[in-house]
Amino acid sequence: MQDPRESSKTEAIIEHATAKCKQNGGQLTEKRKKILLCLTGTQKALSAYEVADLYKEQYGQSMSPMSVYRILDFLQEQGLIHRLQIANKYISCMHITCAHSHETAQFLICSNCxxxxxxSIxxxxxxxxxxxxxxxxxxxxxxQLEVNCLCEDCKNL
Structure with missing residues (x-):
């Protein structure tokens, strides 16, 4: 059974993302919502192929990598996710439910995991x-500033 706090958080993310897309003249389709939720459910950056695998695992449906890339591009244009250049992977914006503007995105990326x-800097x-x-x-x-690091878990390996 899903934790009510997680359910509430998920609802807030989808509500905000839907409104932001509508404001920008876009639409958050069901598949776009599911891809966004795949990214908001992890603290790790994922490649498009990893997102496709996670989508299949969570929703029992296959999606071609090209479709995943198109959806990721859309979500990035909407300011809901970030593409990390160093790793060529994607992560959801930590400010996804905030209504105010934010400073330049700064990322610490574990090069191992x-x-x-x-x-914020x-x-x-x-x-x-x-x-x-x-x-x-x-x-x-x-x-966007990206810093190649080792997380606490990986630095001790």
Missing amino acids: FKVKEV DPALISELRQNVADAGFVFASQ
């Missing part, structure tokens, strides 16, 4: 980093 933590530090990058003659290719 792909557990991901979205963290002082805007002054980001500004300093931008300046250092500019001083070196570069510009950010992405506003």
